[in-house]
Amino acid sequence: MSQRWSSTKEEADAFEAEAAAIEEWWQTDRQKHIKRPYSAKSIAALRNVGFKIEYPSSAMGRKLWRILNEHNSNGTYELTFGTTEPMIAKEMAKHLQTIYVSGALCGLSQAAWPGADHADYPADLVPSVVKRLFNTQLWHDQRQTQMRMRYSEADRQSLECIDYFLPIVADGDMGFGTLTGCMKMVRSFVESGVAMIHIDDLALGLKKFTNGEGRTIVPTSEYLTRLTTARMTFDIMGADTMLLCRCDSDHAEFITGVIDPQDHPYVLGATMEVASFIQAIEQCKADGKGYLTVKAEWKAKAGLKTFDDAVQSVATQDQYSAYVAEVSGKTVPLQDRRKIAKKHTGKDVFFDWELPRLPTGQYMWQWSTRAVIDRAILAAPLGDMTWSRQDKPNKKDMHEFHSEVRKVFPARLFAFGYTGAYDFVKAGYTEEELETFPRDIAKMGIIWQVQPIWATQGLSLHANQFAAKFKKEGIAGYMRDVARPAIAGMATDKYGRPTARGDYLADAFFDVVAGVDIAGVVQ
Template sequence: MPQLNISLDEEQAKFEADVAAIEKQWSSPRQAHLKRPYSAHTIAALRNSIDVAPTASSQQAIKLWNQLQEHNKNGTTELTFGTTEPTIVSQMAKHQQSVYVSGALCGFSEVDAPGMDACDYPWDTVPKTVAKIFKSQLWHDQRQRQFRLRHTKAQRATLENWDYMAPLVADGDMGFGNVTSTMKMAKAFVDAGVAMIHLDDLAIGMKKFTVGQGRTVVPTSEYLDRLRTVRMQFDVMGAETLLLCRCDTDHSEFISSVVDPRDHEYVVGATKRVESLQDHLAQAQAQGKDLKAARAAWKANAGLKTFDEAVQAVASEDEFKAYLSEVRREAFASLTARREIASKTVQADVFFDWERPRSAMGQYMWKPSVKTIIERAVAAAPLGDVTWARMDAPVWKDIVEFHEGVRKVYPDRLFAFGYTGDYDYGKAGFSPAQVKTLHLDLAKMGVVWQVQPIWALQGLNMVAEDFGKMWAEEGIAGYVRDVQGPALSRKPMTDGFEKLSWCGGYLADAFFETIAGEEITEKA
């Protein structure tokens, strides 16, 4: 293969032009709020020598960004839900401005080995589902356009005209491994036409569902590295694709590492000189005891506290005030720094061991608060466009504290929120009136994108079960009464195979007509 015959001056000029274009993009209204840990020169050097700009993803991202900004301006919100089925997406176009592609749903319907939401499916599963849906949106957009242009301008006023290109928001889970895995996933999403992806701070491979344990998150530093990786990949591609920074810290019980001092304030340790939890559980297992009960008994005896709580337990009121005063001089005091401060301000010995409560998988116990979530969200905000604190077992005062806390630092921050399918709002203290206006009250705090991720399981399964029962009991009579009759009598007719303008019959014929040299449009 011949070497490129290009002068060094031409090479440098092309590089400088790329740098200038990147800096212009970064200063645009769409991206001016983002802060990178790298320069435009670095990104330009990582790009291809030919233009491979991700036009579709960027167009959809800007469309979504404008929608969210408009909601923020008006105090309104987008209410969408999750699905992996293109047919359902075609109907969402009539009511939703965006579509959510959930990793949990993909894990049930889009993989060779379905299973619970353990994020153990191949990293390209959700991007492939996005690509499938995006292609279906393009097809619906194409067949609707052609059908409309079969009619005169005056006739088109009475025809359906839906925006089938609703931006797709997709689940990037935890990034699926190291930097290169996350890069490949991000690139696949952009190539698929996604408008926004979210990444969370959960620990890979540590999701549990039935053992009475909470979430495990990664250190703040690892979470930020994940976000930086996606931001870098988007920048290398020149994509406008949005990044949603999701934080799953709320109600989490473990953290995978204590490498980051920013997390030390919330890590829990034993304040009693008990055996380690691992040793205790090993002994209980050898004796045939119930491990859940053994764990609970150990926790009750260990005097579990954060280091600050351990200090407060043995210090006088004045000593603890002096301790806190010194600790707060540092933005994020490490455990080592806190021990040194305690030794100077508190007379009593402070016993604290965060190694003893570690799980068999090595996780550290910790005790996050709303303050913890705010700190993570604020640290992540410069890398992304929208913030999502997974407070899906909502406590209203915590929700208000979080969103107001982040907006004290970033007044124009946009937020997302997710609902679960089994939360008992009444039991949690929400009145029926509060539940009725919950989405509106959230919107007033800047929560411009709200999603029910699992409707395609809970909702669709219920509909299918009801129809299956009716069909088994009544046959075609029930179908005509409940489905066929109402669908065919609606104006316009409900979308289906028998509706040629929806199923693409006119588009298919248009290909034959075009090949035959016939006109497929009407003059205005």
């Protein structure tokens, strides 16, 4: 049997050296802002001690970290969009600094069985798309290097020299279930060459968009566990991959559980003794009423409130002020809130958060900007950036969220996603404000901005327009409107030959194998 170590002392020395190297790594500029709930020795014990793999994801993560911090220092921003297509990613390199890979877009365009944004595609789908894009970046850089090295230094002054290595940011959704499932997904991302992933606090399997209801989130503790799992996996792999803490609590309507006292102030309960919401739904089937109508009627009948609001409705102003003084700014579970309320009001406040539960188990939730802020602040030490998903950005909410988080973390980096369906002008923004919107929000630290699913509008629109025109005008229209402009805009050398051609690289492989020197000679 082959022995891994010649002695236990050699093993112990290697382990201690590994732990020390991890501690040193954690003190670098790239890592020192992260607060971990575990020790370097725990991570060393989970590593292949003495066998180090340097992942391209690390280099891309460090590159993205530099790009984003430079924007933050300058008050500028990176604006990009989502794609799953390598040919499009190639063109993005000429204009942008990053690429985004949306889970929703992967589910629509890359899954064997496509579907809407329900995160029900295989866990390795998005990493596989990232891998294909990263391989494309490698190939184009290799092609460009080989092509350029055929020319003299003087000739290379006029040739394209594009940085194809745009850091790729990708959608990790909810981490795909179990802790070990999240680990495996994160590992796949690191192995794919990703620069940053985001993981959110939505509930797996409960993304619904068809009945007019809001999102379902998980308890804060479960969200933090997801982020900690991702961070731990990066640490085990020794990767400088960035972690974006995306919080989808904005306008959330449900939460899967009430296990975490930090969530208790925002859980809704019935303040009147009524039949349960599940019973009301069963009755609505018999009565032929619509679900949303019954829901609104039941909520009004049940006097749905948070516990604090329920206390306020039965207390005097002085009693409520005394109650708030004891619970404000603290993590106080519902059981203790009941005792404090009784102490100041002299009565048991009726509040039942079980009555509003849905047939699928969720509790009803009262979102607020404060609730989102609380969650984002707790998550921030585990990640490198924060993204509060605000599909319908309200000026006041946006300013409050980002300024309040920055009071705790002054140098915090933020991300923002633009949804194609949102009409800013109808929502109260002027055309002038819309023109300067990216620049204005960058002043709040929102320095990475993305239109996640451009392809569902932009690519689809262009394809539809081209298909209609191609059918009408045929190859003559294609040559006039596509081929000729594309050829005219193609980069060429001083001899008029296209430079962005992969056949040069293929020819070079044959030449090198044959012993031909391929550098410095234009053929």
